[in-house]
Amino acid sequence: xxxxxxxxxxxxxxxxxxxxxxAVAVVLALFPIIGVPRxxxxxxFLFFTYLTMANMWNLLAGYSGxxxxxxxxxxxxxxxxxxxxxxxxxxxxxxxxxxxxVAAAFAALISFPVFRLKGIYFAIGTLVLPxxxxxxxxxxxxxxxPVYGGGAGYTVKGIAEVSGVxxxxxxxxxxVASIFLMRYILRSKLGxxxxxxxxxxxxxxxxxxxxxxxxxxxxxxxxFITGIAGAIFYLYQGYIExxxxxxxxxxxxxxxxxxxGGEGTExxxxxGTIIVVFLYFLLARYAEISLIIQGVxxxxxxxxxxxxxxxxxxxxxxYRSLLQLATRR
Amino acid sequence: MTVLADLATPxxxxxxxxxxxxxxxxxxxxxxxxxxxxxxxHGDLVILGSYFGYVALTVLGIDPILSLLIGMPLLFGxxxxxxxxxxxxxxxxxxxxxxxVAFGISIILQNTYQLIWxxxxxxxxxxxxxxxxxAGPIHIPLVYLLDFLVAIVVMVFLHEFLKRTYLxxxxxxxxxxxxxxxxxxxxxxxxxxxxxxxxxxLAAIAGVFLGLTFxxxxxxxxxxxxxALGVVVxxxxxxxxxxxxxxxxxxxxxxxxGYFFGVAAQMxxxxxxVLVVLALIPRGIFGR
Numbered sequence: 001x002x003x004x005x006x007x008x009x010x011x012x013x014x015x016x017x018x019x020x021x022x023a024v025a026v027v028l029a030l031f032p033i034i035g036v037p038r039x040x041x042x043x044x045f046l047f048f049t050y051l052t053m054a055n056m057w058n059l060l061a062g063y064s065g066x067x068x069x070x071x072x073x074x075x076x077x078x079x080x081x082x083x084x085x086x087x088x089x090x091x092x093x094x095x096x097x098x099x100x101x102v103a104a105a106f107a108a109l110i111s112f113p114v115f116r117l118k119g120i121y122f123a124i125g126t127l128v129l130p131x132x133x134x135x136x137x138x139x140x141x142x143x144x145x146p147v148y149g150g151g152a153g154y155t156v157k158g159i160a161e162v163s164g165v166x167x168x169x170x171x172x173x174x175x176v177a178s179i180f181l182m183r184y185i186l187r188s189k190l191g192x193x194x195x196x197x198x199x200x201x202x203x204x205x206x207x208x209x210x211x212x213x214x215x216x217x218x219x220x221x222x223x224f225i226t227g228i229a230g231a232i233f234y235l236y237q238g239y240i241e242x243x244x245x246x247x248x249x250x251x252x253x254x255x256x257x258x259x260x261g262g263e264g265t266e267x268x269x270x271x272g273t274i275i276v277v278f279l280y281f282l283l284a285r286y287a288e289i290s291l292i293i294q295g296v297x298x299x300x301x302x303x304x305x306x307x308x309x310x311x312x313x314x315x316x317x318x319y320r321s322l323l324q325l326a327t328r329r
Numbered sequence: 330m331t332v333l334a335d336l337a338t339p340x341x342x343x344x345x346x347x348x349x350x351x352x353x354x355x356x357x358x359x360x361x362x363x364x365x366x367x368x369x370x371h372g373d374l375v376i377l378g379s380y381f382g383y384v385a386l387t388v389l390g391i392d393p394i395l396s397l398l399i400g401m402p403l404l405f406g407x408x409x410x411x412x413x414x415x416x417x418x419x420x421x422x423x424x425x426x427x428x429x430v431a432f433g434i435s436i437i438l439q440n441t442y443q444l445i446w447x448x449x450x451x452x453x454x455x456x457x458x459x460x461x462x463x464a465g466p467i468h469i470p471l472v473y474l475l476d477f478l479v480a481i482v483v484m485v486f487l488h489e490f491l492k493r494t495y496l497x498x499x500x501x502x503x504x505x506x507x508x509x510x511x512x513x514x515x516x517x518x519x520x521x522x523x524x525x526x527x528x529x530x531l532a533a534i535a536g537v538f539l540g541l542t543f544x545x546x547x548x549x550x551x552x553x554x555x556x557a558l559g560v561v562v563x564x565x566x567x568x569x570x571x572x573x574x575x576x577x578x579x580x581x582x583x584x585x586x587g588y589f590f591g592v593a594a595q596m597x598x599x600x601x602x603v604l605v606v607l608a609l610i611p612r613g614i615f616g617r
Contacts, residue, residue, distance in 0.1 A: 061425065067425055067428055067429075069432075110604075112608070113604055113605075113607055113608030114607070114608075119424060120367045120424070120428070121562070121607060121611055123367065123428055124367065124558050124562065124603075124607065125604065125607045127369070127554075127555065127558070128555050128558075128600055128603050128604055128607075129604075131551065131552070131555055131600055132597065132600045132601060132604070135594075135596060135597040135600065136597070138593075139593055139594060139597070248436070248551070251432075252436055255429060255432065259429060263425075288440075288443070288444050289440070289444065291436055291437075291439075291440040292436075292437050292440045292441060292444070294436065295433045295434070295435075295436035295437035295440065296433070296437060298429065298430075298432070298433035298436070299415065299430050299433035299434065299437070302419060302422070302426050302429050302430050302433065303415065303418050303419060303422075303426075303430065306422045306423070306426055
């Protein structure tokens with residue numbers, strides 16, 4: 001089992017990483033001010049939104065043993081909350097938070113049916129959700145005339161004052177926050193509880209871990225943060241429509257980023273998302289075969305290096321000695 | 330009385346449609362029950378069957394049902410290869426890996442269809458696919474009746490195959506206890522590959538009849554996968570009778586949903602029923 005092998009990998013506490021991370025974040029925040037090309041900002045914007053989502057997927061799949069196939073549900077719901085909110089004069093910054101809350105509430109609501117299901121049944125349950133929501137938002141028109149996409153598409157109203165730089169900063173903030181959140185969760189009691197559940201949930205339960213609550217907690221957190229990242233994405237895009245909002249493409253991006261980088265490793269999503277964003281622009285010219293190639297990469301990585309780049313790297317001797325050097329004080 | 334007479338058509342259509350859903354779900358149920366893996370690409374492989382029928386009809390001018398003589402062996406081979414070279418390997422890594430690899434296959438297939446056959450909806454239009462039958466107040470398309478009959482034939486065949494042939498017994502042995510089957514000299518990897526291959530041959534049949542009944546697009550696989558999952562979970566995994574009952578339940582949900590809430594909502598009713606089934610009876614009616 002891949003899980004067992006993961007456990008053998010030593011996980012030293014990288015206290016020293018905190019300061020460089022903050023330094024990098026500050027430099028990245030200064031990028032728009034020092035006049036970095038706009039296209040770079042777009043790359044970075046996508047990087048941070050995808051990174052946030054991949055981190056949260058990793059929290060569920062890599063650390064909680066929940067293969068969630070429904071990030072699109074959280075992203076779409078939050079995007080719709082933001083868009084519809086702006087039609088009722090809700091300020092966009094409140095709309096983003098409301099988006100996260102709606103996604104989290106939805107996660108809490110559906111956790112009652114889906115958590116009774118283990119493993120594969122959980123995956124089936126979550127697979128259905130984006131499809132259901134797509135239907136709901138295609139049929140249901142909460143406000144007046146739809147604008148985009150034939151169904152119920154809406155523009156995000158009154159965001160003329162939000163500049164591209166602001167959405168960039170928002171994405172940066174949520175991306176960095178998601179990294180810190182992962183670090184915090186994994187080093188907390190919640191993290192060890194989740195690891196216990198992932199490895200064997202009946203043993204965990206008999207050791208006094210409240211399986212349902214911990215899973216629920218990580219599911220709701222993941223929904224909230226994924227929702228916020230989704231809302232920020234739709235703030236940047238300026239319009240939303242059901243087909244792309246609840247599209248399976250979200251899952252492809254998120255899964256690919258996590259799997260390439262290494263499911264169940266903290267740095268995995270960072271490395272994976274860099275590659276995914278790179279691929280995204282590399283393949284933009286070949287839009288029609290882009291997803292085919294991404295699918296091939298997903299299958300290939302999963303079969304040839306199921307632990308991803310970081311997982312495989314961790315097992316090499318060079319990486320370990322470098323790590324020892326870095327952590328020695 | 331008029332309400333009853335009005336209801337008669339959707340009820341009969343729902344039951345007959347259940348036959349189609351049962352055939353679509355049979356392959357999934359077989360793989361689920363034997364290999365214990367959930368083939369997320371099943372819907373897309375069924376659609377591959379539909380496209381095969383479409384090519385046979387439009388390019389070669391062969392009747393889609395007749396084309397199954399080539400289509401079934403073709404999908405059988407593809408299925409054997411997928412299980413042997415991809416899923417068997419993933420299965421040894423972990424359960425998650427199987428799921429992710431199947432998801433990858435699904436994405437590859439969907440986008441390949443889109444590339445070859447464009448995103449437009451296609452259908453298999455033959456002289457008999459537009460015929461309909463009337464009996465009193467009930468009007469049903471002929472294809473629905475065909476779906477039902479084919480379902481019964483396929484199920485009887487599958488049942489007899491699993492019961493009487495050596496391979497069928499090996500499949501059942503591997504389903505019950507992989508390790509013991511292995512110790513008894515059954516090459517379980519090979520049995521799994523054959524199981525998946527048989528499931529794909531069933532998918533070829535399902536695909537052609539799906540194409541005769543509905544129009545399909547490159548992404549239709551997902552909706553039929555969800556319904557098939559609902560059917561399998563409701564019926565209890567690995568049970569042929571259960572799959573049939575589940576199929577009828579979902580057929581009825583769809584036609585009655587369409588009758589009461591309008592055509593736009595009929596799939597939504599079926600999807601919500603999947604969630605309800607998962608929440609209330611995850612082991613299914615005929616599950617062990």
